Amino acid sequence: MKVLVPVKRVIDYNVKIRVKADQTGVETANVKMSMNPFDEISVEEAVRMKEAGTASEVIAVSIGSQQSQETIRTALAMGADRGILVQTDEEVEPLAVAKILKVLVERESPDLVIAGKQAIDDDSNQTGQMLAALLGWSQATFASEIELGDGSAQVTREIDGGLETIKVSLPAIVTVDLRLNEPRYASLPNIMKAKKKPIDTLTPDEVGVDISPRLATLKVVDPPKREAGVKVETVAELVDKLTNEAKVIGT
């Protein structure tokens, strides 16, 4: 069984982002970039399937600038077998990403696509579901457990009220949530080995997908700032303020 894993290069989750002064976006120059944390979980899950003998090959795919190669290399160092980069310096919206992935899925014929539930930059949470729609495949979003069966997979999903289990027919798209696994750190020998693994590079034109944006970003601004309040000394004082000043208790 082949598994395809999309990976996105994003600003590292530990970096405090800065909004550009001209309000056109968020500063990415000279900022530490990493693999989207949810994608690390997908790579880990796919590699574990390979180690368990259920997956035969793991292909890491990224869409983005030339530097997205580094993100693919990270996936290869974690244990993916090969990479595909669809290179563009344009910002690619989730719908266009899903269209590109659809073409790659049709070329590679994986039985399973494991994707992060969302990227931590635009927080869209769309790509996996869109890809499933375009392919007419089943989807299991926000997975915290994946059990592969014969021609199907049983997936436990993290939903608002608790957990839900569904059975999807394969091929399918699974998007992963935080508790699915804990991604490994790549070892130095594996990082060295990853340098020799192949990465194919394509362009959106070669894939035949129009990536023109449908949404225009008119401006990007800082969120309203919340001012620090006061420290109180005793719980009695706290309750008094909540009751009489903020009026959120006992009303």
Add this chain to the structure above:
Amino acid sequence: MTSLVVAEHDNSELKGATLNTVAAAKAISGDVHVLVAGENCDGVAEAASKVDGVAKVLVAQSGEYANAIAENLAPLVVKLAGDYSHVLAPADTFGKNLMPRVAAMLDVQQISDITAVESDDTFERPIYAGNAIATVQSSDAVKVITVRTTGFDAVAAEGGSGAVEAVDAAGDAGLTSYVGSEISKSERPELTAARVVISGGRGMQNGENFAMLEKVADKIGAAVGASRAAVDAGFVPNDYQVGQTGKIVAPELYIAVGISGAIQHLAGMKDSKVIVAINKDEEAPIFQVADYGIVGDLFTLVPELEEELDKVL
């Protein structure tokens, strides 16, 4: 122009998030219709017809809609979408699962998690875990939108008198089946709908200690939440989690106990009206967003809080 709101429900009850979504739809020009797709859900349809501002309720009843399977719901929404300028659902796990599937089938770039409507094609949405706010304008013919419920005050559940109209089901896609669910049972209000939330972090040390928070919660009708650190440490189940990767809440009063205030957590609660922080580390970032902070050992302060509340309630 008419907007279609996809109702979230469990076949017996209309979920509160639907009321916030209707509020967002009302901020857009034109009428608001609501789609109730389910099985044996007449009660939900009736409830939806009474929601303030709803002109019409479309009801599709069939077995394939019983468990909100996106593969079955999406073709129904797509079939109806031709009559609408906007299709909206709450940006919770129900809407996030469904709407991108609808959008892709319509060849539309969805607008996720809107917090404000600027005009019929322009919306505000948080990006980077709420550390930036983007204003985006859609050029698609139909706008497919998920709504961050904390961005819009719920409309009244009563007062409307929408017409109820049955629509045909669109069939079972035959791709996915429901196996079961473990829904946390609680007498307390839902996290996202509660007027007061009291949350515990890693400082709680273990799951048993959350009983202290529950006692306070029951005195003031609060929901109990947790930081990701507390969830990852196994103190409480994941559905307690408040934060960027958990639930986004904006109650009137948010009490953070033993929570340091990682950006991740702040993203889920910083729009609360009043924030209280109880933490032994006076340098904890949570104090930078708290209206009232108290530095000290939570194991003495929380029981004290319970006693003091007894005096005023």
